Amino acid sequence: EVQLVESGGGLVQPGGSLRLSCAASGFAFSRSALNWVRRAPGKGLEWVSTVSDSGASTYYAASVRGRFTVSRDNSMNTLYLQMNSLRAEDTAIYYCAKDWGTRTPNYSDYWGQGTQVTVSS
């Protein structure tokens, strides 16, 4: 059974940093691209970032490029999202999702339950 469990969310002040983690199991972790997707209150789904199976290729939404960094540890089956210079508009539930593909994003076939990030003073 595929499982994705996010952690690391919480309350942070504007300009602060947070590191999200996603522990994965039940599939060939090193052969799957992985995605971060968020949903802000009252808004729709917004793609944040994707990392390829090896970690060599990364992709970012324009809204987070230069502030967020995605990475993975294939030896630990864990995905990360380092979020710096956080803004109020980054407040959302952040979902980790397994991609069907390996290198470029395709679609997310499995999702975690999400972790809440709140940016507020």
Place this chain on the structure above:
Amino acid sequence: SYVLTQPPSVSVAPGKTAVIPCGGDNIGRKSVHWYQQRPGQAPVVVMYYDTDRPSGVPERFSGSNSGNTATLTISRVEAGDEADYFCQVWDSVSDEVVFGGGTKVTVL
């Protein structure tokens, strides 16, 4: 950047058909994927590569994609189909994943 347009809401009576459009420039040339998200739950893929249905998704769900519009159709709608539905593509020009704004399906 590439834009996907969905109506904010669709209302349908039980047993009838819900049609959810997703508009985009020449979207028929892209692969479209659809997600269902019920309140308080994580999204679930209900259609991928335009017309492929994951195991466990009822046959009542179908997809199509041509020209400037992709469509998710839910036949014989049930109360449990009430949710937000999002279309998604990969835009290779901008190297970005794009989601539509989402359509809230309400079962009357």
